[in-house]
Amino acid sequence: MDTPAVGGSALREFDRFYSTVHVPEVLAYYPGMLSCARYRLTEQDERGDRGPMWLARYTMDEHAAARYRTVNSDPGFVMPFTPMPLSERDFDVRWRFLWRSLASYGDDAGTSRGVRLIGMDPAPGTRAEELTAFNAFYDRTHLREARGALRSRFVTRYELCQAFSSSAAPRYAAVYELDSPAVTNLPVPRVTDGPPSWRDRNTHWRLTYALIERIDRG
Structure with missing residues (x-):
């Protein structure tokens, strides 16, 4: 989410509330939801505003994911959580996506x-056989090369299950774990050229986030 007009004590209260009230309520409501890692944006996409300031990354098992999809797809569903300490005009939930992991490395x-x-x-226009080549190149070659270039110790690749927001959701996402939340000064990597379905891909966003804290299920 974004909080573009909030600062000072109101922003500090939002930050405290999210970690100490909201996240524990979400983890308790969905059995099988294991943890939440909270982040703040440090490096926006070089092409402009493509990602929100605040990011919450919930990890869950298949049962929790199924429950999440069911309840959040119900048009009459009302989130049973304590309201945010901000008015609705002060924050914008830009993303709410559900992803499943495909591959990891490191x-x-x-x-x-x-x-x-x-x-x-x-x-x-990528066809089925071209998509197979895209995924094989991504998993076997690009993840390893990009992990090295970003000095990332671990990377996970995901496929979209469902989008619950109006923002356009890419089909695939990769999350590279970093020891330092900055990539601006890293050297430009030399990477292998992939198949046409890879070379002509549409990259929605490239964003870097610093960890605020990780909250595990109590």
């Missing part, structure tokens, strides 16, 4: 200090 031990988040679609 060492997932420990806690990262931030993430590099990249979302993309294959080239327009």
Whole structure:
């Protein structure tokens, strides 16, 4: 979400409320929801405003994901959580997406200090066999090369299950775990050229977030 007009004590109260009230309520409401990592944007997409200031990344099992899809797809569903300490005009939920993991690479031990988040679609008009080539290249080649270029210890790639917001959702996203929440000064990587479905892909956003805190299910 974004809080463009909020600052000072109101922003500090929002931050405190989100971690100490809202996240525990969400984790309790969905059995099988395991944790939430909260982030703040440090590097916007170089092409302009493509990502929200605040990011909450919930990790859940298949049962929690199924429940989440069911209740949030109900047009009459009202979230049963304590209201935010902000008026509705003061915050904007830009994204609410549900993703499933496809592949991962690296060492997932420990806690990262931030993430590099990249979302993309294959080239327009990609056929089934071309999509197979796209995914094979992404999993076997690009994830490893990009992980090295970003100095990321661990990366996970996801596929969209459902979007619950009006913002356009890319079909695929990759989350690179970072030891430092900054990538601006890293050298430009030399990467392998992929198949046409990869070369002509549409990259929705490239964003870097710093970790605020991780909250595990109590």
